[in-house]
Amino acid sequence: MRNAGTKQQRAIVALLCLIPTASTLSQTQFLETLDERLRYSSGNGLFRAEINGLLDAEAYYIDGNPPGLLFSDDDLLFSPRATLFLEAELGKHLYGLVQFRADRGFDPGADENGDARLDEYFLRYTPLEQPVFQLQVGKFATVFGNWVARHDSWENPLINAPLAYENVTIVSDVTAPTSPAAFLARGNKPDEKGAWLPVLWGPSYSSGVLISGVVNRFEYALEFKNASISSRPTVWDATDLDWENPTWSGRVGYLPSPEWRVGASASHGAYLLPSARGGLPPGDDLDDYNQTTVGVDLSYAWRHFQVWAEAIAASFEVPTVGDADTISYYLEAKYKWTPQLFTAARWGQQFFDTVNDGNGNWVKWDRDIWRAELALGYRFDRHLQTKLQYSYSRQEGAFQQGEQLLAAQVTLKF
Numbered sequence: 579m580r581n582a583g584t585k586q587q588r589a590i591v592a593l594l595c596l597i598p599t600a601s602t603l604s605q606t607q608f609l610e611t612l613d614e615r616l617r618y619s620s621g622n623g624l625f626r627a628e629i630n631g632l633l634d635a636e637a638y639y640i641d642g643n644p645p646g647l648l649f650s651d652d653d654l655l656f657s658p659r660a661t662l663f664l665e666a667e668l669g670k671h672l673y674g675l676v677q678f679r680a681d682r683g684f685d686p687g688a689d690e691n692g693d694a695r696l697d698e699y700f701l702r703y704t705p706l707e708q709p710v711f712q713l714q715v716g717k718f719a720t721v722f723g724n725w726v727a728r729h730d731s732w733e734n735p736l737i738n739a740p741l742a743y744e745n746v747t748i749v750s751d752v753t754a755p756t757s758p759a760a761f762l763a764r765g766n767k768p769d770e771k772g773a774w775l776p777v778l779w780g781p782s783y784s785s786g787v788l789i790s791g792v793v794n795r796f797e798y799a800l801e802f803k804n805a806s807i808s809s810r811p812t813v814w815d816a817t818d819l820d821w822e823n824p825t826w827s828g829r830v831g832y833l834p835s836p837e838w839r840v841g842a843s844a845s846h847g848a849y850l851l852p853s854a855r856g857g858l859p860p861g862d863d864l865d866d867y868n869q870t871t872v873g874v875d876l877s878y879a880w881r882h883f884q885v886w887a888e889a890i891a892a893s894f895e896v897p898t899v900g901d902a903d904t905i906s907y908y909l910e911a912k913y914k915w916t917p918q919l920f921t922a923a924r925w926g927q928q929f930f931d932t933v934n935d936g937n938g939n940w941v942k943w944d945r946d947i948w949r950a951e952l953a954l955g956y957r958f959d960r961h962l963q964t965k966l967q968y969s970y971s972r973q974e975g976a977f978q979q980g981e982q983l984l985a986a987q988v989t990l991k992f
Contacts, residue, residue: 609961609992616992624669631662633990634731636686638983643768645971645980646744647780649687657686661697661730673702675718684811685780688771697783714788717814719781720807721788721799721829722843723888724875726781731989735884735912735922736953737967738985742777742890742906745928746979747944749775751809751849754857754897758936761899765944769979775808775849777871777892777906782807785816786824797831797841806849806869808892813851823848823865837880845871849894858897867895882914896933902943903931922953945974963989 616629638648638655648655659681666674677698683689684697700716719726725740738744748764750773755761764774786803805813806825813819825847832840849869850858858866873890889907896902908926915921927948932940949971957963969983 609990612992625667627664627666629662629664631660631992632731633992634659634661634987636737636985636987638686638985641980641982643979644687645969645983646738646746647685647688647771647776648980648983649683649685649690649771655687657682659731670707671704673704675700675702688811709791710793711791712789714790715786717783717785717816718788719783720778720803720827720845721790721801722778722782722807722827722845722871723829723873723890724839724841724877724886725888728886729781731987732963732991735910735920735955735965736924736951737965737987738951738969738983739780740888740906740908740910740924741926741928741947741949742888742892742908743780744776745906745947746771746774746776747902747904747930749808749849749894749896749902750854751775751806751851752853754850754854755899756857758899758934761896762933762935762941762943765975766977768977775810777890777904778807779810782809782814783811784809784814784825795833797833798829800826800828802826803847806847807845807871808849808869819851823850825869838876838878840876841874843871843873843875845869850897854897862897867897869894884912886910899933899943901931902933904944905929918957920955920957922955924951925949926951942974947971947973961991963991965989 618627619625636657636659638650638657640648640650640653640655644650644655659679662678664676675698676696679697680692680694683693698718700714700718702712702714704712725743728734729739746769748761752773784803784805786801788799788801790799791797803825804816804819804821807827825845827843827845829841829843834840846868848865848867850864850867852864855864869892871890871892873888875888878885887907887909889905891905892903894902906926906928908924910922910924912920912922929946930942930944933943935941949969951967951969953965953967955963955965965987967985971981973979
């Protein structure tokens with residue numbers, strides 16, 4: 579058996595090796611020239627196109643079972659990722675985007691042999707001079723909440739997502755529990771991430787139609803998608819599901835001042851996949867079991883200080899069980915000590931309501947969890963950034979789904 583201290587030392591050394599020194603990797607002058615070469619504009623300016631991207635290298639030291647949406651059987655997980663964006667504009671009214679990614683799965687380690695796919699592709703039409711109304715069609719991130727708008731590695735002050743966007747619950751989309759006892763028994767097992775769901779699966783790049791706009795200090799967005807906000811990446815393409823059980827999601831926001839933004843979100847739709855149909859009670863179908871989610875969010879920015887917060891409540895209608903309710907929140911802050919150096923911290927909790935265990939007793943259907951996270955980041959220039967993060971979480975009960983997590987990330991932006 580390997581010595582625990584030695585394993586931790588090796589992990590820390592491996593993580594620190596990802597953090598470049600300014601003298602060796604901050605020389606990104608060639609990227610300035612590359613930026614110009616990756617832009618095109620027609621002679622009359624009617625058509626414009628640009629390619630940009632992110633190259634990420636991430637490493638995680640995992641204490642026990644991997645938490646959240648990390649997939650690994652080892653203590654140390656290395657996850658490289660290349661993301662390319664093709665943006666194009668035709669006149670003032672048409673905008674399109676395609677996002678291509680190559681990595682070890684949409685979530686770190688989900689496909690250890692590697693994967694390449696289109697995560698986003700959409701066309702947006704803005705008929706008026708001002709964006710009071712926009713129509714968007716394709717595959718794109720959900721409008722729910724305020725974390726998704728800053729979820730990529732360059733904008734996210736931390737490396738991972740808040741609890742609601744990655745903490746795996748015992749609710750399954752692929753199988754229906756045969757009884758309340760069978761459902762509750764899942765709580766004693768390590769997360770089965772191929773069968774269980776979080777409240778939101780990261781940015782939820784499902785497919786559909788979006789109408790949105792900004793009117794004075796108000797913003798609105800309403801989307802009609804092929805899959806729920808908790809759905810897994812394998813069903814996000816428009817051809818993956820038959821559109822019989824779509825999901826509606828929306829958000830309204832208010833900007834009372836340049837410093838403050840507040841918003842409210844809601845989502846409703848079936849979350850079970852066709853594979854679960856055979857296990858449903860006689861006469862029931864997939865659209866009898868929905869996920870209903872509501873949330874409020876706010877953000878504040880003043881000089882070198884930024885704060886974000888969300889509170890999200892979700893209810894899953896679970897076959898043979900009833901309503902499984904949960905509520906989660908997080909508080910996140912970032913402070914820039916210098917133009918290059920910043921610190922970020924996040925505190926989050928998720929609580930679970932009770933369900934009837936089939937014997938007349940009401941018990942919590944999953945285990946409450948809290949998590950504290952601290953990150954240190956350094957942006958060498960507008961092309962290179964690195965982050966180091968430590969997370970500590972605690973769940974009710976003796977069994978822990980990853981208590982400590984140490985992560986490092988290097989991002990090259992062009």
